[in-house]
Amino acid sequence: MKKMRVGARDILLLLIPALLLAGILSVFQPCSPREDGSWMSCHWAGRATAGAAGAMLALSLVRLFVSKDAKKGLDLALIVLSVLAALLPGRLISLCMMRDMRCHTLTAPCAAVLSGLTALAALVDLLLSGGKGRRHEA
């Protein structure tokens, strides 16, 4: 059986989406509900970002068990998902009107910074994993 090798880049790619997911669900979560109990759109932006972070974490976990070629594909998928996660709060789903609220001061910056770092780590891994992938023979 082939031995599983976990490198520093694998750990980073696992750790950053995990931090993003944990952050959005706890310390970096969007604004609390209104007095009447209804939610503002930033709440749904936070949920969508958490969903994207969850998907990123799942891909990072799968990366540990697949071949070098498949890892490259998953790196690309991670970059695309990271861009989505960064754009969700504020760009794709609007946040609160006042830009000094939690969703603007904590949720959106957290999503932008940690998604950016994930994309950067995936890009570095893609470039450093180097070499041409094995071509499937007909």
Add this chain to the structure above:
Amino acid sequence: MKLERVLPMKNLRRKPARTAALVLLSAFLALSVFGGSVMVLSLRNGLKSYESRLGADIVAVPYQARTKGSFESILLQGIPGMFYMDEKYYNKICAIDGVEAAAPQFYLASTSAGCCSVPVQIIGFDPERDFTVQPWVRERYAGELGDGDIIVGSELTVPKDGTLTFYDTPCRIVAQLGKTGTGLDTAVYTNMSTIKAMMRSAESLGFHYLTDVDPDHAVSAVMIRVAEGYDAEAVTGDINVHVRHVEASAAAAMLSSVAGGLRSVSGVIVLLVAAVWVLAAAVLSIAFALISHERAKEFAVLRVLGASRNMLSRLLLAEAAIVSFSGAAIGASAAALIVFPFGKAISAAMELPYLMPPLGTVLAIGAASLLLSTVAGALSAALSAWRVSRNDAGLLLREGA
């Protein structure tokens, strides 16, 4: 010569854990100096902005302002406040000797049923008497503020249709003010007739904010300009003595309390940065001393192979410079990832005015941090490099034989 160029990189690559530890230490140096400097400058900028934004020598508010949201809270944290007094107090203030100009303001907070879970501060002013809001408005809007027109602060998102509704009163956004770094960045400004219309609408919706004062003859605060030759403190005292139920504060006193808070925060930041610098520089010096001691034989072999004493010094200094520069770049980038995206969160936590310096200044601080950290790292290795160059290669090799 070629060897001299490639050897430092090869040496660093050969010991990745040692290199990573040194890079991390240098990163701390740059992170503390860049992050700390940007924060201290932002606080100083914020204080300047707060000072100029106040625009009055004295601010007079009703006594109840102490319990129903203070003027300082509105200005510093953007916490909406609603407090009212009869217009007769405004007239009494105008009659005080030394008062050159007085501009009334009317405050109202929106309900949280709108866009956000927190209310927005609405400030009504009289364009004919005002001298504190209009200088800022004129920077962005030259027209006349008509009924139903509003001007919003820089931290409010303008809806696509350019209108906002407060208490069933639709308002047209005519301009957005520039950033000040104070709580007023989330406020909405309008003229007196519009805000009074909102107040009447609020009454009809069941919000009874005014119980003992007629809304049409109520004011929330009076901004006062002192005539030349008069002392603001003395005029403040006169108002407090002669106009009952009103509390006047000199702007200088308000500013000094904010400046005091800023001084303490800045002091703590500067102290932390200095402590990190001293510690990191000391640890780096010790680390380079230990490394050069550990590699004494390696240097001796290089001497035997023909490397000059200067070349050995340059080798160690080049390694230190590469490590310090890489660490400084990583540290400055990490600091940028904290202080820029989370600047508003930092400001909210400190409850002080916070205004980021211009891009040019930030870039200059970044470049200075990189240079300082690189030089500090290289200087930490200077003594070790000198020692290495003084070692007797023959003696060292014989000792190990």
